[in-house]
Amino acid sequence: MVSATARVLAGSALCMALAACTLGPDFVRPQAQLPAQWQGTAVSAGALADDGQWWQGFDDPILATLATRALQANLDIQLAANRVQQSRAARGVSAAERWPGVSATASGVRARNSEVGLNDPSGNAGRDDYGLFQAGIGLSWELDLWGRVRRQVEAADARVQISGEDAHAVQTVVLAETARNYLQLRATRQLRVITADNLRIARDIAHLTQARQRQGVASTLQVASAAAQVAALEARLVPLQHRDAQLRNALALLLAQPPHALDATLEGQRMDWPALPPMAAGVPGELAARRPDIRRAEAALHAATASIGVAKASFLPRITLNGDAGFQARQLDDLDGWDAHRFSIGPSISLPIFQGGRLKANLALSRLQQQQAAVQFQRTVLQAWHQVDDAIDSYAAEQQRGERLALAVTESDRALGAAQRQYRAGVVDMLDVLTTQRIALDNQAALADSQAAAAIARVELYRALGGGW
Secondary structure, three states: OHHHHHHHHHHHHHHHHHOOOOOOOOOOOOOOOOOOEEOOOOOOHHHOOOOOOHHHHHOOHHHHHHHHHHHHHOHHHHHHHHHHHHHHHHHHHHHHHHOOEEEEEEEEEEEOOOOOOOOOOOOOOOOOOEEEEEEEEEEEEEEOOOOHHHHHHHHHHHHHHHHHHHHHHHHHHHHHHHHHHHHHHHHHHHHHHHHHHHHHHHHHHHHHHHHHHHOOOOOHHHHHHHHHHHHHHHHHHHHHHHHHHHHHHHHHHHOOOOOOOOOOHHHHOOOOOOOOOOOOOOEEHHHHOOOHHHHHHHHHHHHHHHHHHHHHHOOOOEEEEEEEEEEEEOOHHHOOOHHHEEEEEEEEEEOOOOOOOHHHHHHHHHHHHHHHHHHHHHHHHHHHHHHHHHHHHHHHHHHHHHHHHHHHHHHHHHHHHHHHHHHHOOOOOHHHHHHHHHHHHHHHHHHHHHHHHHHHHHHHHHHHOOOOO
8 A cells, every 4th residue: 555655656746747847047158249359360269279377488487386386375266266165065955955855763752641631642531651652764855846946956056157267266366466476576676686787887986986086087066976876776776675575475475375485486586588478469359258257257147047947936836745654652662563653645735825025026136136147247248358458458568668678778788888988088077977877777677667567468468368378
């Protein structure tokens, strides 16, 4: 009898499950409206190497080491990875509702009922104690006829993707900041070297001017001007040293290290600027669609779309198949006999009749959230378009600026050398030498800044395209 009943109910449940539908709109992946390519002639996505380790293109072993260590040790990356695991665990909670819940129970009590109350299991009108011992297995399974659970799992899958893209974005930011700080450190140290070289020249000029004053050739004005130039260059070194310490500590923080922990590692970095990795003639717009913020916005739209189905299913009945089988006896010794067996099986139906408008408001909220997610996706794509375009323009502009400054440095160095020789020969005034030196120093500093800015612009282009190609 029991197995026959179970077969009937199980068959009915299977038929209902097969006839089940999924409410709510199905997610349709939106298309990111991006240009076919940026800059120059079209290049297919397959023509560009998808290199996640874009920092290797700078040909700097220290930068490569810092990037690798940042990926392993950075605390923000670890937190993001933990949030991914949390979202997967939450997805497991949602997915568990697709399966029956089975539980085992056992209880034993000794009690006495009221003489004037409900029926007394002791059979003696409440005048005697009685025992009640039970053991059994219970089952409960919601038949997901309207797709409520399926839509919940679909939304949970999308939220897992959201957390994954957030983690990707954190990695991109950390790597970009690591490269930016390191490149700025290189530029700062290069400027320190340039300033120190000019300081040596200024001190040589000051000593020569003092010697000429003792010979009655140089004036007090010339001596004071030379001394002022020395003091001005010494003053320039102080903020550069402070900036150096700040950048070293910023890198240590990114690698989850205490202050000054990387000082030894950063002592031997190169001062020259190698040629930057070549830029593709055209950057396909489809590459930007890999950006984590665009993929995150797409996943958020997916989750919001699935939530509409969950809200719609809440208007319809919930049908749950319940079962319970076990043993029950008034004496513990009788609990293992067949006469003590019991069972119950059958569906239960819950239908919302009046909720005070809560269900309608929840459905309206879900639809509005989907509309918001759709607009947010469009906004994210447009913002990405602008960022990539700006990054390409910035990179190209810095390359052109660097070319002109390199020429300016070459010519100003020639002019400074000529002025020094002519001053020693007594042909030009010392003020001409100081003026020429200031121009040379400004050009050298501007070139160092431009080289760093071009490298950083390259980093920002990698970042704008979602972490390289």
